[in-house]
Amino acid sequence: MRKILVVGAGQSGLQLALGLQSKGYEVTLMSNRTADEIRSGRVMSTQCMFDMALQHERDLQLNFWESQAPKIEGLGVSVAAPGSWGEGPAARAIDWLGHLDGFAQSVDQRVKMAGWMETFAQRGGQLVIHGAAVGDLDYFSRTYDLVLVSAGKGELVQMFGRDPERSPYSEPQRALAVSYVHGLGPRPEHPDTEAVRCNLVPGVGELFVMPALTTSGRADILFWEGIPGGPLDAFNGVKDPAEHLSLTLGLMEKYTPWEYARATKAELTDAGGVLSGRYAPTVRNPVGRLPGGGLVLGVADVVVANDPITGQGSNSASKCAAAYLASIIEHEDKEFDEAWMRATFDRYWATAQHVTKWTNAMLAPPPEHILNLIGAAGQLQPVADRFANGFNDPADFENYFYDPEKTGAYLAEVSGASGA
Incomplete structure (x- = not known):
């Protein structure tokens, strides 16, 4: 039985750990938080997952919340008429709704990751609650056949060097601000269709609105992406959740009044239902070298971190986990050497390159x-x-x-x- 260590308990790490576990591998999962700490903590992302990514979860019978989460059947695009917000309420120059062939869903990662982590432990997996440092991995690499790093933040990421040819941006291209809310009304144009709404405000940024399942049931996510230094780049230093929501709604009233009209009764789902920050989109070298000479393989946004403007993060994480799982199983009992690691990443990059190209294009005017x-x-x-x-x-x-x-x-x- 091959021993595999997965560091990081997000979409990719947990999906991969549970997939390997179901195939008879001896899997250890390291997380810096317990399931209860995740469930009661702050939201981590916006995670709208489309059909192909959801299918990877179904294949592993991990789609525990499919019947409860809203079924998103459309994706709408609205474009504010340039400059219209300077002369009273902003107007829409474009507004339409596209229909998805297969439904999408957004399950709050606090719900999903906590649930999956408990399932992994119940199925006999070894769960270690410990924030891993490079020194820890140096030790573990001698006792495991393969070490996978799927913790996308912190010092571990520094082991994977930036790939400048695949990373056109060195600075963050958007300032991000997320609010999970109850009380949002339907869009009057399509009151019966659950849809992700992409609102583009030229030269200012974007507002995404998406139905979701959170710890307290059905919710909606309000997600601003502001061009750095512009009027939406206003959340730095805002610590109070109520202030964060008030700022979100005030910006909606000015720049996307058609969305604000259904948000007048919006309330935060919980005190942990807000998130803000920014990061530079980056593709990294997939193989990390430890001080003792051991090698580790980077997973999902450790190695391909795109801006969330195209909503691909959790989709890419699911697709990466599926590709890596297939490569590990096919490799059977052979050594997980550097050549195998690079080939395994290339298998994922075959799909990820399209995400990176499209996302970087959408960040530009x-x-x-x-x-x-x-x-x-x-x-x-x-x-x-x-x-x-x-x-x-x-x-x-x-x-x-x-x-x-x-x-x-x-x-x-x-x-x-x-x-x-």
């Missing part, structure tokens, strides 16, 4: 052909639907999104088919 595409989706439902389903499989954007000629040809084809 949109070129004219993208504005045309987003505008056309308001008149052509197939365009709206295709864009929405790109959140599930970002590889499709290669076919019509980046190249103005491909975009033009695609829009001409859809316009002709629709008789527009």
Whole structure:
């Protein structure tokens, strides 16, 4: 029986640990917090997971909350008319809803990670509650066949050097602010459709609104992404949760009044229901070298950390865990050497590269052909639907999104088919 150590108990670490456990591996999981501490702590992310990522959970029979969490069946895009917020209430220049082929779901990671951690322990896994340092891993690397690092923050990440060719940004591109709320009303345009709403405010930032399941049941997540130094970059130093929500709602009233109109009765789900911060999108070398010469393999956002503007973090974590699980099983009893580690990462990068390319493109001011595409989706439902389903499989954007000629040809084809 092969012994594997997983450091970090997030989406990827837990999914991978539970997957290995189900295949008969002897797995040790290290977490810096207990399940109860996670459950009663602060929210960790926004985690809207689309069909492909959810399927990896279903494959391992880990979709414990699927019947309780809202089924998100659409993805809407609104664009504020440039400059309109300076002259009274902001107006929408674009507003449409694309339909997802398979539903998406957002389960508060406090619910999921705590539940999965308890399941791992109940199934006989060794759970170590301890914040790991490089020195700890140096010791453990001698007693385990493989050490996987999926703790995306702290000193362990420093073992994995930045890949400058794949990391165009060296500074954070957005200031992030999240609020989990009860009391949000439906969008009057589509009152019966659960949907993620992407509100783009040109030159200012973005507001995402998504239905979720949290510790206290059905909720909605309000998530601002502000361009650094701009009016949305206002949460630094805000410690009081009520002040955080008040600031969130005030910015909604000014920049996205159509969303604010349904948020007038919004209340925080709990005192831990807010989060703010920023980080630079970074791709890193997947192999970490320990002082004693041992090697460790980085997992998910340890090695590919994208800005959450495209909502891909937990999706990528799930896809990474699935790819790594398959590679470990296929390797059977051979040594987990550096060549295997790099090949295993490359298997994940085959999908992750599309996420990184798309996310980095969305962080930049949109070129004219993208504005045309987003505008056309308001008149052509197939365009709206295709864009929405790109959140599930970002590889499709290669076919019509980046190249103005491909975009033009695609829009001409859809316009002709629709008789527009």
